[in-house]
Amino acid sequence: MKFVDEYRNAELARKLVDEIHRITTRPWALMEVCGGQTHTLVKQGIDEALPKGVRMIHGPGCPVCVTPLEQIDKALAIAARPDVIFTSYGDMLRVPGSTTDLLSLKARGADVRIVYSPLDAVRIAAANPDRQVVFFAIGFETTAPANAMAVAQADRLGLDNFTVLVSHVLVPPAMTAILESPACQVQAFLAAGHVCAVMGWTEYEPIAERYHVPIVVTGFEPLDLLEGILMAIRQLEEGRAVVENQYARAVKREGNHKAQEAVFRVFDVGERTWRGIGTIPASGYHLRPEFAKFDAEARFDVGDIHTQEHPACIAGQILQGTKTPLDCTAYGVLCSPQKPLGAPMVSAEGTCSAFHAAGRGLAAPTAFPLYDLARPLGEARG
Amino acid sequence: MTARSDLRAGAPDPAGSGAPDPADSALPNPANLVCPAPIPERARVLLGHGSGGQLSAALMREVIGPALAAGSGAAGSGAAGSGAADSAEAGPLNDAAVVEVAGQRLAFTTDSFVVSPLEFPGGDIGELAVNGTVNDLAMMGAQPLALSLAYVIEEGLPIDELRKVTESVARAAGRAGVRIVTGDTKVVGRGAADGLFVNTAGIGLVAPGVVVGADRATVGDAIILSGPIGLHGIAVMSIREGLDFEVEIASDTQPLNVLVATIVAACPDVHVLRDPTRGGLASALNEIAAASGVGIELREERIPIPGPVHAACEMLGLDPLHVANEGKLVAFVPAASADAVLAAMRAVPEGAEAVGIGRVVADHPAMVTMRTIVGSQRIVDMLVGEQLPRIC
Amino acid sequence: MCLGIPGKVVEINDEGPLRMARVDFGGVRKEACLAYVPEVVLGDYVIVHVGFAISQLDEDEALKTLEILRAIDAQGVAMELGSMGEDAAPPTSAEAPA
Numbered sequence: 001m002k003f004v005d006e007y008r009n010a011e012l013a014r015k016l017v018d019e020i021h022r023i024t025t026r027p028w029a030l031m032e033v034c035g036g037q038t039h040t041l042v043k044q045g046i047d048e049a050l051p052k053g054v055r056m057i058h059g060p061g062c063p064v065c066v067t068p069l070e071q072i073d074k075a076l077a078i079a080a081r082p083d084v085i086f087t088s089y090g091d092m093l094r095v096p097g098s099t100t101d102l103l104s105l106k107a108r109g110a111d112v113r114i115v116y117s118p119l120d121a122v123r124i125a126a127a128n129p130d131r132q133v134v135f136f137a138i139g140f141e142t143t144a145p146a147n148a149m150a151v152a153q154a155d156r157l158g159l160d161n162f163t164v165l166v167s168h169v170l171v172p173p174a175m176t177a178i179l180e181s182p183a184c185q186v187q188a189f190l191a192a193g194h195v196c197a198v199m200g201w202t203e204y205e206p207i208a209e210r211y212h213v214p215i216v217v218t219g220f221e222p223l224d225l226l227e228g229i230l231m232a233i234r235q236l237e238e239g240r241a242v243v244e245n246q247y248a249r250a251v252k253r254e255g256n257h258k259a260q261e262a263v264f265r266v267f268d269v270g271e272r273t274w275r276g277i278g279t280i281p282a283s284g285y286h287l288r289p290e291f292a293k294f295d296a297e298a299r300f301d302v303g304d305i306h307t308q309e310h311p312a313c314i315a316g317q318i319l320q321g322t323k324t325p326l327d328c329t330a331y332g333v334l335c336s337p338q339k340p341l342g343a344p345m346v347s348a349e350g351t352c353s354a355f356h357a358a359g360r361g362l363a364a365p366t367a368f369p370l371y372d373l374a375r376p377l378g379e380a381r382g
Numbered sequence: 383m384t385a386r387s388d389l390r391a392g393a394p395d396p397a398g399s400g401a402p403d404p405a406d407s408a409l410p411n412p413a414n415l416v417c418p419a420p421i422p423e424r425a426r427v428l429l430g431h432g433s434g435g436q437l438s439a440a441l442m443r444e445v446i447g448p449a450l451a452a453g454s455g456a457a458g459s460g461a462a463g464s465g466a467a468d469s470a471e472a473g474p475l476n477d478a479a480v481v482e483v484a485g486q487r488l489a490f491t492t493d494s495f496v497v498s499p500l501e502f503p504g505g506d507i508g509e510l511a512v513n514g515t516v517n518d519l520a521m522m523g524a525q526p527l528a529l530s531l532a533y534v535i536e537e538g539l540p541i542d543e544l545r546k547v548t549e550s551v552a553r554a555a556g557r558a559g560v561r562i563v564t565g566d567t568k569v570v571g572r573g574a575a576d577g578l579f580v581n582t583a584g585i586g587l588v589a590p591g592v593v594v595g596a597d598r599a600t601v602g603d604a605i606i607l608s609g610p611i612g613l614h615g616i617a618v619m620s621i622r623e624g625l626d627f628e629v630e631i632a633s634d635t636q637p638l639n640v641l642v643a644t645i646v647a648a649c650p651d652v653h654v655l656r657d658p659t660r661g662g663l664a665s666a667l668n669e670i671a672a673a674s675g676v677g678i679e680l681r682e683e684r685i686p687i688p689g690p691v692h693a694a695c696e697m698l699g700l701d702p703l704h705v706a707n708e709g710k711l712v713a714f715v716p717a718a719s720a721d722a723v724l725a726a727m728r729a730v731p732e733g734a735e736a737v738g739i740g741r742v743v744a745d746h747p748a749m750v751t752m753r754t755i756v757g758s759q760r761i762v763d764m765l766v767g768e769q770l771p772r773i774c
Numbered sequence: 775m776c777l778g779i780p781g782k783v784v785e786i787n788d789e790g791p792l793r794m795a796r797v798d799f800g801g802v803r804k805e806a807c808l809a810y811v812p813e814v815v816l817g818d819y820v821i822v823h824v825g826f827a828i829s830q831l832d833e834d835e836a837l838k839t840l841e842i843l844r845a846i847d848a849q850g851v852a853m854e855l856g857s858m859g860e861d862a863a864p865p866t867s868a869e870a871p872a
Binding site: 019036116143145146153198223227246251258 | 777779782791799809810811812819821824825826829831832836843
């Protein structure tokens with residue numbers, strides 16, 4: 001694949017690893033806030049190839065993982081209704097709510113459909129005028145332009161059976177919240193390349209300056225990540241703290257204005273609760289009042305939602321980067337991709353799932369009895 | 383189909399106080415936990431149980447295997463499969479069973495085909511059924527002889543489609559050199575079958591001295607893959623509703639009995655043969671590693687993945703190692719025979735792109751690892767449930 | 775976040791209310807919306823996320839990045855392809871690089 005394969009060149013990868021080793025003289029802690037980057041780092045073993053003192057802390061970059069439990073429970077309540085066709089990106093289907101998940105509802109007969117693009121959800125609505133079609137609009141800023149277009153299209157088509165359940169989250173406020181936290185050990189950030197392709201990087205300049213942290217806008221292929229890490233460490237070693245752009249082939253400082261306009265026509269900024277972290281002001285998108293008729297939360301009375309997180313799940317600390325899955329007593333035992341307790345184990349790019357898929361911290365081959373949560377590891381093999 | 387009345391409309395019950403699902407009554411009580419856990423769907427079969435990954439394996443191990451064993455124990459001698467691998471504990475999960483009949487070793491297999499749509503780039507359900515069963519027999523080192531063919535047809539299926547599929551079956555059987563010797567036809571009401579379900583069973587003969595099985599992988603064995611992976615799965619996915627993309631690739635469904643014959647001729651002591659279908663290469667290798675109690679080490683750069691498969695996987699966020707194949711096999715052979723086997727495979731069309739992808743090791747038994755391009759080792763796990771496309 | 779991959783615009787459809795395109799991702803073709811990249815023309819590369827082109831790929835920058843990487847001082851690169859973490863057994867021809 002052009003513009004992909006070149007950035008996976010093994011020889012260049014090892015050269016970059018060597019260069020990182022060559023210039024690093026002190027321990028450093030870097031954070032990436034992008035699940036796609038977490039996935040590549042862990043899957044390719046990049047974090048393990050870095051110098052011993054360089055630590056990659058995996059931040060809350062997985063929008064699936066940080067979607068508040070309350071929103072998941074609302075989605076489940078809506079999807080369970082017989083008059084609803086519930087559409088969603090594939091990522092959300094296995095995320096556990098308080099008592100069940102979308103995939104299980106689907107197994108029980110609920111009309112839950114995976115869509116690749118939000119426009120597909122609009123098409124479904126247009127094709128099924130007698131059913132209510134709800135789209136689960138999650139994501140970071142990268143996905144907002146697409147989700148916004150779905151609402152705009154539905155408006156243009158005059159669809160009265162289409163609504164969205166919104167759960168958008170924003171990266172810069174999360175970064176700031178992490179930097180403000182007293183336990184923060186992060187000294188530099190890799191900024192999410194596609195978030196910046198849409199939003200540009202002007203929002204990160206005040207952060208770099210105020211907290212004196214280098215921020216490098218980084219892509220997703222192994223060479224991108226290695227180069228981004230190299231650039232960040234160079235800044236750290238030299239005592240600089242500015243925003244740099246590693247992902248120059250896709251990102252410009254001002255971002256994509258057309259996309260930004262579309263987003264702000266449909267959404268405005270408001271507070272959001274991040275699962276496992278808490279409420280962060282001005283950290284999410286909500287539908288503007290003129291689009292309120294497309295708000296699924298207004299159209300469906302979902303009643304009282306009582307959320308219940310699993311007590312053994314330390315997703316919050318994982319998402320903030322203060323703990324790793326290896327610190328979790330449930331990891332690999334009670335909690336696995338087959339029987340996830342929390343979102344970071346479900347999403348393909350959640351930290352726990354990335355670790356598990358790469359076999360980190362799993363001493364023995366994992367066997368997952370279907371029904372017995374308490375049976376110790378390894379006993380189930382026939 | 384489950385009635386919609388099962389679903390709670392409107393507000394859900396507050397967590398933990400809802401009436402328990404009757405199907406759950408026989409299961410361990412999770413109430414010992416302080417707060418109710420998010421309960422995975424334990425009491426019903428999920429689509430993921432058919433994906434060929436961990437859930438499928440768990441279903442076999444936890445439900446089907448024990449139920450068969452319990453049934454045959456109670457009934458005494460009446461159970462099918464007198465003495466041969468008929469329970470989960472007796473033998474590894476092989477593609478076919480080998481039973482002794484009058485001094486000969488007969489391989490016997492069955493498979494059901496539920497692909498939808500019935501026709502996909504590169505083939506149809508008929509061809510898939512014949513090739514799939516022929517290959518299950520071939521993976522035991524057997525020469526396929528005869529197949530049975532059973533249809534469960536959904537009311538309303540156009541007769542032309544049925545004819546077309548059956549002609550496909552005949553062509554595929556001819557190509558593989560097997561005969562369809564018996565069959566059955568049932569029709570069910572609309573909605574009860576996805577157009578057409580096909581079941582085939584097959585028998586074949588295993589030559590003396592050939593002992594192939596998932597538990598025979600030995601430390602030092604070379605692992606040879608017959609060609610590029612991911613073609614079938616992506617071809618089928620490309621026409622699946624909701625995904626809809628065009629690819630320049632077609633399913634790789636084909637019979638592998640000729641390829642297997644050349645492998646056996648070059649190395650009668652071939653240890654393992656497996657065609658990685660649902661669950662992909664990763665799941666097949668994990669099953670073999672577990673059955674043999676050995677470790678497997680792969681090299682990422684050696685595994686051939688066609689450009690369009692790679693691109694489709696990138697687009698959907700899938701791992702090519704988990705994508706289904708229908709005309710490929712992996713062979714585990716003693717290291718000393720690797721070169722000969724490779725040469726033999728490359729001499730026939732089905733094995734033209736055969737390549738060594740790794741070896742069997744004593745380390746990390748039952749685990750498959752892979753060296754990445756960066757030089758690190760990572761574990762290659764089985765597919766968990768159904769492969770779902772993702773945006774992140 | 776976020777799965778965005780580069781593809782080449784091979785067909786453009788201006789007929790509907792939204793500017794749509796057929797994009798080729800290394801042999802896989804899929805529809806994508808070009809509403810957010812109005813300056814893109816046939817043959818350009820775009821980054822597509824959930825069916826929308828969110829950015830045009832700058833080919834010059836892409837090549838520049840690769841050049842910079844290649845130019846990194848090769849001093850200290852002792853490791854040849856294939857030797858990192860190699861086990862003791864020499865590869866058979868079955869494993870030799872093609």
